[in-house]
Amino acid sequence: MNPQPSTQADLYRPAGKLNGKVAMITGGDSGIGRAVAVAFAKEGATVAFVYLSEHEDAQETRFLVEQEHQQCYSISGDVGNEAVCHDVIGRVVREYGRLDILVNNAAEQHVTESIAEISSGQLEHTFRTNIFSYFYMTKASLPHLKKGSSIINTTSVTAYQGQPQLLDYSSTKGAIVTFTRSLALQLAPRDIRVNGVAPGPVWTPLIPASFPSEHVESFGANTPLGRPGQPDEIAPCYVFLASSDSSYMTGQILHPNGGRIVNG
Numbered sequence: 001m002n003p004q005p006s007t008q009a010d011l012y013r014p015a016g017k018l019n020g021k022v023a024m025i026t027g028g029d030s031g032i033g034r035a036v037a038v039a040f041a042k043e044g045a046t047v048a049f050v051y052l053s054e055h056e057d058a059q060e061t062r063f064l065v066e067q068e069h070q071q072c073y074s075i076s077g078d079v080g081n082e083a084v085c086h087d088v089i090g091r092v093v094r095e096y097g098r099l100d101i102l103v104n105n106a107a108e109q110h111v112t113e114s115i116a117e118i119s120s121g122q123l124e125h126t127f128r129t130n131i132f133s134y135f136y137m138t139k140a141s142l143p144h145l146k147k148g149s150s151i152i153n154t155t156s157v158t159a160y161q162g163q164p165q166l167l168d169y170s171s172t173k174g175a176i177v178t179f180t181r182s183l184a185l186q187l188a189p190r191d192i193r194v195n196g197v198a199p200g201p202v203w204t205p206l207i208p209a210s211f212p213s214e215h216v217e218s219f220g221a222n223t224p225l226g227r228p229g230q231p232d233e234i235a236p237c238y239v240f241l242a243s244s245d246s247s248y249m250t251g252q253i254l255h256p257n258g259g260r261i262v263n264g
Contacts, residue, residue: 012042017243019044022096026050026079026137027106029057031204035231036103036238037061041068043239048073048092079106080128085136099144101242104134105154109169123168130172134179147191150242153180157200160262177253184251193250195241200257201228224259
């Protein structure tokens, strides 16, 4: 990508908000997932992440986390497969003895002009990656989460505004909003908080991989701030929701989207 996404905010000032915590992030090899991994490490967390097959990207994330003097455990696997999710969580708990934070973030998108172009295979695969995995990872994690633990789900501004070329993707992101709200109510008696982040246009590898060049050149220009966000501008939302700073928040969605007004 040119320019490369920014995932290491030089102005970020950590305060040990996640000292001693163990976090699992899906889709942590690049983009928002990588930025969250680095921010969590800056705040003192041990970081584990799962990715599909982008091994070089995963190595870069590990390097950046370890530069913050924190342990990092990367696992390759398809989170759309429930058995993989149970295996991933089991390996992390065996390695570190605990799990405190789950970030459901992995996603895929496919640009299509018409619903007629969306095959049953594409539809199922998008839902498996983008929402089934959230169910699978949460189910695998719950036996290990305790009072004060946090689950953070990545949704999207498309859940609120729609996107005609991303019909199946937007549908999964709407499902994630409802999943977040319902799971928050279910887990509130256990004092496990469940919240979400709905980024607007963010400069990640998903963008040039999905859209034609003419769209990429103007990506994010229609926001009030007139530009796309950078991953490290989104990551502090996850730090806030993972830490005790947000101890009275559950079932909520944060909206780092460049100024678009949406129904929260």
